[in-house]
Amino acid sequence: MGLGRTLLFRSINMFLVLFSTILITVILLGPTLDKLLVDAIRNQVIDEVNQGTLKFQNPDERSAYINNQIQFKSKTLGLDQDSFNPQKVIHRVVSVMTLDLGKSHFFTSDYGSSNVRDIIVEKVPKTLLLFTTATILVTIIGIFLGTYVAGKEGSWLDKFNSINAIFSNSFPTWWVAMIMILVFAFTLHIFPARATPLSSPSDANYVFDLLYHMTLPLITLVLVTFGSWAYIVRYFLINILNEDFIYAKKTMGISRRKILYSHALRNAGPPIATSVGLGLASSFGGSIITEAVFDWPGMGKLFYDAIGLLDIPIIIGLTYIGTLIFLVTIFITDIAYTLLDPRVKGS
Amino acid sequence: MQKKLFIGLVKSRRGIIGVSILGFLLSLTAVAVLVIPFDSYRLWNDPDYWINSPKTAAPFWTSFFGSKDFEHISLDKNNAITTSEVSEGIRVNNFGFEINMDADNFPDDFMFLHSVNYGEIPPVLQIDITRPDNNTFTVYYSSLPTTISANNTFTDRIFSTNNNIKESLSPYQSFFNFPISGIEPQIVLFSDTSKLQVLHGTYHISQKFFLFDNSSSIENVGVILGGKVFGILGTDDLRRDLFVGIIWGIPIALFIGLTVSIFSISIGLIYGVVSGYKGKKIDEGMMRVNDIFYAFPTLILLILVSITFGRSIFLIILILMTFGWMGTAKVIRSIALQMRNFQYVEAAKLMGQSDLKVIFKHIIPQLLPLTFASVAISVPGAILAEAALSFIGLGDPTLPTWGQMLHDANTADAASRGIWWWIIPPGLMIALTGLAFFLIGNSLDAITNPLRKQNQKV
Numbered sequence: 001m002g003l004g005r006t007l008l009f010r011s012i013n014m015f016l017v018l019f020s021t022i023l024i025t026v027i028l029l030g031p032t033l034d035k036l037l038v039d040a041i042r043n044q045v046i047d048e049v050n051q052g053t054l055k056f057q058n059p060d061e062r063s064a065y066i067n068n069q070i071q072f073k074s075k076t077l078g079l080d081q082d083s084f085n086p087q088k089v090i091h092r093v094v095s096v097m098t099l100d101l102g103k104s105h106f107f108t109s110d111y112g113s114s115n116v117r118d119i120i121v122e123k124v125p126k127t128l129l130l131f132t133t134a135t136i137l138v139t140i141i142g143i144f145l146g147t148y149v150a151g152k153e154g155s156w157l158d159k160f161n162s163i164n165a166i167f168s169n170s171f172p173t174w175w176v177a178m179i180m181i182l183v184f185a186f187t188l189h190i191f192p193a194r195a196t197p198l199s200s201p202s203d204a205n206y207v208f209d210l211l212y213h214m215t216l217p218l219i220t221l222v223l224v225t226f227g228s229w230a231y232i233v234r235y236f237l238i239n240i241l242n243e244d245f246i247y248a249k250k251t252m253g254i255s256r257r258k259i260l261y262s263h264a265l266r267n268a269g270p271p272i273a274t275s276v277g278l279g280l281a282s283s284f285g286g287s288i289i290t291e292a293v294f295d296w297p298g299m300g301k302l303f304y305d306a307i308g309l310l311d312i313p314i315i316i317g318l319t320y321i322g323t324l325i326f327l328v329t330i331f332i333t334d335i336a337y338t339l340l341d342p343r344v345k346g347s
Numbered sequence: 348m349q350k351k352l353f354i355g356l357v358k359s360r361r362g363i364i365g366v367s368i369l370g371f372l373l374s375l376t377a378v379a380v381l382v383i384p385f386d387s388y389r390l391w392n393d394p395d396y397w398i399n400s401p402k403t404a405a406p407f408w409t410s411f412f413g414s415k416d417f418e419h420i421s422l423d424k425n426n427a428i429t430t431s432e433v434s435e436g437i438r439v440n441n442f443g444f445e446i447n448m449d450a451d452n453f454p455d456d457f458m459f460l461h462s463v464n465y466g467e468i469p470p471v472l473q474i475d476i477t478r479p480d481n482n483t484f485t486v487y488y489s490s491l492p493t494t495i496s497a498n499n500t501f502t503d504r505i506f507s508t509n510n511n512i513k514e515s516l517s518p519y520q521s522f523f524n525f526p527i528s529g530i531e532p533q534i535v536l537f538s539d540t541s542k543l544q545v546l547h548g549t550y551h552i553s554q555k556f557f558l559f560d561n562s563s564s565i566e567n568v569g570v571i572l573g574g575k576v577f578g579i580l581g582t583d584d585l586r587r588d589l590f591v592g593i594i595w596g597i598p599i600a601l602f603i604g605l606t607v608s609i610f611s612i613s614i615g616l617i618y619g620v621v622s623g624y625k626g627k628k629i630d631e632g633m634m635r636v637n638d639i640f641y642a643f644p645t646l647i648l649l650i651l652v653s654i655t656f657g658r659s660i661f662l663i664i665l666i667l668m669t670f671g672w673m674g675t676a677k678v679i680r681s682i683a684l685q686m687r688n689f690q691y692v693e694a695a696k697l698m699g700q701s702d703l704k705v706i707f708k709h710i711i712p713q714l715l716p717l718t719f720a721s722v723a724i725s726v727p728g729a730i731l732a733e734a735a736l737s738f739i740g741l742g743d744p745t746l747p748t749w750g751q752m753l754h755d756a757n758t759a760d761a762a763s764r765g766i767w768w769w770i771i772p773p774g775l776m777i778a779l780t781g782l783a784f785f786l787i788g789n790s791l792d793a794i795t796n797p798l799r800k801q802n803q804k805v
Contacts, residue, residue, distance in 0.1 A: 013635065017642040024648065028655040170781040172731055174738060175753060175774035181762040182770060193763035288646065289738055293757060304739060307650060319651070323644050330642060 014327045026092045030083035033312040045069045101317040106309045110201045116317040127298030134221035135280045141226045146233025165231035174289040180220045191216040194295040217294040236268040270340040277333025355794040365786030379594040387591045391747040397586040404577035417450035419574030438558040442568045446550045453534045460569035462502040468559040479548025581768040592747040607667040607729035608722045615675025623683025645670040653741035660743035716795040723788030727781030749773035
């Protein structure tokens with residue numbers, strides 16, 4: 001499969017997944033969304049009537065007027081139609097995919113906008129900052145540690161590394177997060193328990209405050225994942241170290257160190273890159289809980305809060321943006337793999 | 348083959364550790380089923396069931412380190428010394444409780460329970476406490492209400508915050524060297540008279556009922572002193588015994604993990620074999636579908652389904668199954684691609700056997716051992732996913748799962764309040780269960796996976 005064909009297939013695949021995710025989302029949440037919208041209209045109409053100057057002869061007339069108003073407003077928003085009306089569903093999917101995400105019922109952006117797009121745009125960089133930084137750190141540690149232990153197969157450090165990998169895989173990240181808060185915030189008072197900075201975003205010190213609050217989540221993420229990283233790198237390297245061309249290089253008299261750090265590591269590049277990408281993509285997915293535990297003001301925390309308050313526009317918007325980031329990450333990973341691996345290009 | 352698998356499992360150290368952890372968990376469950384009342388499982392979320400336990404109490408063994416905390420005491424009719432006398436036509440039923448006080452701090456609160464059956468004339472209840480310094484305080488003296496329920500039984504609990512108790516204590520000010528008006532009754536009652544510290548020794552609490560007609564009878568009485576420590580793993584904010592929750596979590600986690608992994612691996616097995624065996628266009632099409640499923644954000648989908656259809660464990664299992672087969676399908680496909688060229692498979696085909704028969708009679712049986720390994724390896728993922736969903740607050744609320752416990756802990760800010768006994772055990776159990784299956788699966792995989800090279804002792 002050539003690069004062009006791969007790209008084409010991947011793009012179609014990505015679009016299909018994105019489309020069907022949003023379709024499923026809209027179908028699943030449509031009825032709830034309609035119901036909430038009608039409730040919102042009812043409250044709005046009743047408010048208007050209560051504060052307005054309209055006079056009514058009797059309560060019946062008042063309720064008739066209110067019902068009329070609700071029906072009229074519902075009709076203009078298309079709420080009188082069935083939630084599963086194909087036209088309506090497609091219309092919703094298209095508007096979500098063109099980033100027309102509607103208004104939030106409960107949340108506002110830092111600058112007071114209740115537009116879902118504005119709210120999410122503010123959160124995206126914070127999530128990316130935390131998880132990308134963590135992934136970069138973990139990748140660096142993983143590659144160095146993994147390569148080191150691959151060269152000393154069977155040593156105590158190698159064994160420790162394997163055990164560490166198995167253990168850190170078994171613990172839920174968010175549980176370790178709670179333990180970290182217990183130890184570093186409650187017992188030792190080194191870091192704050194809640195990662196949302198206290199200063200406002202317009203403050204000059206906001207960036208430093210944010211970074212200080214980021215330390216504990218960052219340490220936790222690195223601590224939980226570096227073990228399995230080092231293990232994966234070691235696994236790939238040892239696979240390669242057993243290949244014939246490495247034996248050939250050994251007989252040519254190239255030093256073991258050079259073989260390991262240069263030849264083997266370079267050949268392990270593509271699978272490592274893939275793992276980095278997939279790890280990053282899945283860490284965004286896991287961000288919902290990790291951010292909720294640390295109270296880190298990113299997309300995951302917003303998602304968590306929106307679930308609690310059943311803010312459907314926010315949930316749909318975040319599903320879309322989250323899936324998009326996830327798919328783009330996988331897409332880039334695929335391309336990177338194709339570009340890095342000569343075998344994929346050739347065949 | 349099964350025998351070979353078992354031997355391989357027991358021969359590797361990882362396998363032995365995994366099997367022993369699993370055995371330990373299963374025997375804990377067996378003990379739970381025999382010893383712990385089933386109501387504690389059924390009524391896990393019912394606050395009434397747990398009302399006699401203390402709130403947010405630490406495990407009892409924490410008293411062994413540092414100061415000796417007051418351990419929760421809950422006594423009922425069976426623990427009382429019952430005496431009965433009749434004077435001037437009035438029956439007096441006395442229930443005496445003995446409490447040994449050796450802790451360094453006061454109880455958090457106390458409660459007197461009673462359940463009395465009586466006719467038109469309500470009985471009078473008097474509660475006395477005789478302290479180690481031989482002072483006797485009457486803490487409560489009042490008649491029970493006249494209007495009672497249809498079955499003539501009146502059940503009530505008198506809390507330490509009851510005004511009657513506060514008023515009854517104020518005449519005893521003269522015994523104390525310090526003002527007691529602002530101090531809570533549970534402290535006044537158990538305090539030294541000269542300074543505010545616990546008076547050690549044996550306390551006698553008597554609940555005396557004056558009964559005015561013959562039909563009256565005492566159904567139950569009880570004394571509860573709210574402790575700071577309780578049970579093996581303490582309690583949470585809702586007074587639930589966390590040890591009980593941890594134990595009931597085992598069968599649920601095993602059920603979720605095994606069901607999800609068995610079904611999703613089976614789907615993956617059949618899908619992969621069909622794809623690899625059929626090859627060509629069908630293979631490519633099926634692998635595209637695989638890619639699409641692979642890229643779905645499972646957690647988000649789980650969240651959406653839970654919001655829409657409610658929070659049921661079976662729905663969660665269904666979704667996890669639907670999105671858990673893709674990895675297996677890929678691995679199995681690559682093996683099936685090779686297997687379809689094996690001579691015996693080709694021979695079967697030449698003999699005119701249908702594809703269905705070839706797949707189910709000749710290919711799948713060969714792959715079953717590998718499938719066992721995959722099932723074991725994918726159990727932890729399913730348990731973690733359910734725990735994650737419960738943690739977000741979308742798990743099945745009727746079940747005491749570990750994820751649900753951690754969700755409650757997180758909602759109550761347990762980490763920043765330092766309630767470690769609410770956080771550490773559930774997470775350790777998730778990890779331990781995951782570890783057991785991971786180790787078992789790993790050692791099975793080492794025996795059965797044809798794609799795995801000998802040198803990789805994972």
